[in-house]
Amino acid sequence: MEHKKIAFIGAGNMVSAIVAGLVADGYPSDLITATAPSPTRRLPLEQKYGIHTTSDNLRAVDDAQVVVLSVKPQMMEQVCEPFQSMNLSGKLVISIAAGINCDRLMQMLGQTVNLVRVMPNTPSQLGLGMSGLYAPQSVNQADKDFAAKLMESCGKVCWVEQESGINNVIAAAGSAPAYFFLFMEAMQAEAIAQGFDKPTARLLVQQAALGAASMVVENPETELSTLRENVTSKGGTTAEALRTFNQHQLSDIVAKAMQAAVARAEEMEKLF
Ligand SMILES: NC(=O)C1=CN([C@@H]2O[C@H](COP(=O)(O)OP(=O)(O)OC[C@H]3O[C@@H](n4cnc5c(N)ncnc54)[C@H](O)[C@@H]3O)[C@@H](O)[C@H]2O)C=CC1
Numbered sequence: 001m002e003h004k005k006i007a008f009i010g011a012g013n014m015v016s017a018i019v020a021g022l023v024a025d026g027y028p029s030d031l032i033t034a035t036a037p038s039p040t041r042r043l044p045l046e047q048k049y050g051i052h053t054t055s056d057n058l059r060a061v062d063d064a065q066v067v068v069l070s071v072k073p074q075m076m077e078q079v080c081e082p083f084q085s086m087n088l089s090g091k092l093v094i095s096i097a098a099g100i101n102c103d104r105l106m107q108m109l110g111q112t113v114n115l116v117r118v119m120p121n122t123p124s125q126l127g128l129g130m131s132g133l134y135a136p137q138s139v140n141q142a143d144k145d146f147a148a149k150l151m152e153s154c155g156k157v158c159w160v161e162q163e164s165g166i167n168n169v170i171a172a173a174g175s176a177p178a179y180f181f182l183f184m185e186a187m188q189a190e191a192i193a194q195g196f197d198k199p200t201a202r203l204l205v206q207q208a209a210l211g212a213a214s215m216v217v218e219n220p221e222t223e224l225s226t227l228r229e230n231v232t233s234k235g236g237t238t239a240e241a242l243r244t245f246n247q248h249q250l251s252d253i254v255a256k257a258m259q260a261a262v263a264r265a266e267e268m269e270k271l272f
């Protein structure tokens with residue numbers, strides 16, 4: 001992959017994860033700059049990953065070949081406003097923001113740009129990310145290829161044909177690590193209630209989750225339902241636990257939560 005100078009505008013949780021994955025994958029840290037007003041957000045990135053950081057967005061954008069817009073959606077308009085006086089036509093602009101579509105981003109930037117939307121997630125930090133990508137027809141293949149290769153440095157990628165698909169990526173992957181953390185929090189709490197100390201409870205739950213996810217990855221031809229059935233001895237303990245989950249409509253709750261994520265993204269598209 002051709003290494004380009006990248007400026008991440010908004011060095012927060014998601015950028016920290018992406019930078020960690022990129023540097024671990026060998027992306028030259030000298031070519032990466034991240035910006036934030038606060039040194040407390042910036043300095044750890046310099047110390048841990050050897051990248052450059054600054055509070056000067058304009059300078060970072062001017063120096064970069066690739067600009068990754070990474071501030072919170074509610075900050076995007078005010079952050080992009082100063083870029084309107086710059087000529088961004090020779091750069092690749094990537095946005096990782098939820099709830100702000102391409103048309104709105106170009107309006108905020110005051111110009112048409114080569115823009116790719118990327119919807120990543122925080123396991124990018126370990127090279128285990130899942131990113132959805134969307135690009136308008138006008139974006140050239142080289143820019144699309146770079147965006148994909150960049151995110152492949154920290155995980156897996158998929159393209160969506162319609163921009164609305166980015167909202168479905170949010171529901172299925174972008175927000176999803178938090179769903180699993182919530183589920184594991186609940187399991188950990190109950191394991192403690194059943195008598196384990198917290199470290200043991202966490203070990204039991206995290207290893208079961210890691211094992212289950214790894215079995216899914218290692219058995220790509222096996223249906224998830226089959227993997228579940230292979231645990232469920234007839235009339236045994238698992239069947240009783242799953243019966244309880246189904247009695248309380250777990251699948252329905254999951255669907256409703258993912259639909260709520262999509263609905264919020266659509267609502268944000270009207271807000272920002
Ligand atoms: N956290 C996640 O798992 C994911 C986040 N995203 C998107 O990534 C973006 C950032 O989200 P997070 O990293 O969670 O938020 P965050 O709040 O952790 O990071 C935002 C960063 O922007 C910085 N910032 C604020 N004003 C700024 C300015 N004027 N110039 C430069 N930087 C400024 C803040 O200091 C902060 O470090 C959002 O648009 C979000 O939708 C997308 C996928 C996953």
Ligand SMILES: O=C(O)[C@@H]1CCC=N1
Pocket residue numbers: 098170174175
């Ligand atoms: O919660 C959010 O809005 C961001 C986008 C997907 C994950 N975090």
